[in-house]
Amino acid sequence: MKRREIVIILCIVLACLAGLGLMRWRAGQKKTDTILIVYHDRVVQSFDANTDGLYHVEGDYGSLDVEVKDSRWHVINEICPNHTCAKMGWKTVEDIFPIQCIPNGITIMPASWMEE
Amino acid sequence: MNIQKTRHLTYLTMLSALAIILNIAESVYIGQIFYMVRLGLANIIALMAIRLLGKRDMLIVNCMRVIIGNLLRGMIFGSTFWISCGGVVLSSIVLILLDRTDSSLMFTSVLSAVAHSVGQVIVVMMFYAQPMVVAILPYLLLGSIPTGILTGFIAERVLKHIRPLKITKFD
Structure with a gap:
């Protein structure tokens, strides 16, 4: 690889790291315990991250359940071809990535993200 | 001329078959190496196709891999099909653009992998109305760089052992 090419790749890496850092900083600043279940661009349910529970949501492809336990939440019983949302595992308010189920059109994320 | 045509067609079908096999094998046996990041082994074949056969045939190989692989x-x-399409369209555009320059294969591979991730995110944002997926983009791009280097490295090694076709009329 040429020097110019290495510089371009390093710029991409730095931009990504800056983006991740900014997201983490924003997540830390606007911490909220209210978590939203969004179907496309519509909030269909919300829950408190500190209250244990099980929430059922219908999506485009099938349905899924969101289990909340010990201030963490994850997706279970998902009816979708990819199962990526379940593989994303447990999330907390500290996390910077939302849980997304693309075939069902469902996103699970903190309420502060929606405001932004 | 007929022999050259046959050789060209043989290269094209072999590369298409390899791309489809790698695409399926990766999704079945390897899958996501780490939270949504995949190796993108089929990109090796796209890189080989553009160097051996040219732009038009690279597009054919990529289309075959997405359509037949998903089928x-x-x-x-x-x-998954539409998201793959988004990724392949953008990565093919980058491959075509970089083919005009004197970029190294490794760099072409990295930018193509980056474009693939961007294309996928654009499709999810625009057509699946999930704008929050943009939060995953920096992470996906960071994953694209080592996987792009790996696929570029493999393509470079493999191309050293393949005799290039002499004709370029089909391009």
């Missing part, structure tokens, strides 16, 4: 996995016209 064989039973995911044709599902969300």
Whole structure:
């Protein structure tokens, strides 16, 4: 690889790291315990991250359940071809990535993200 | 001329078959190496196709891999198919643009992998109305760089052992 090419790749890496850092900083600043279940661009349910529970949501492809336990939440019983949302595992308010189920059109994320 | 045509067609079908096999094998046996990041082994074949056969044939190989690969996995016209299409379209554009320059294969591979991730995110944002997926983009791009280097490295090594076609009329 040429020097110019290495510089371009390093710029991409730095931009990504800056983006991740900014997201983490924003997540830390606007911490909220209210978590939203969004179907496309519509909030269909919300829950408190500190209250244990099980929430059922219908999506485009099938349905899924969101289990909340010990201030963490994850997706279970998902009816979708990819199962990526379940593989994303447990999330907390500290996390910077939302849980997304693309075939069902469902996103699970903190309420502060929606405001932004 | 007929022999050259046959050789060209043989290269094209072999590369298409390899791309489809790698695409399916990766999704079945390897899958996501770490939270949504995949190796993108089929990109090796796209890089080889553009160097050996040219732009038009690279597009054919990429189309074959997405259409037949998804068809064989039973995911044709599902969300995975359209997201793959988004990634392949953008990565093919980058491959065509960089083919005009004197960029190294490794760099071409990295930018193509980056473009693939961007294309996928654009499709999810625009057509699946999930704008929050943009939060995953920096992470996906960071994953694209080592996987792009790996695929570029493999393509470079493999191309050293393949005799290039002499004709370029089909390009």
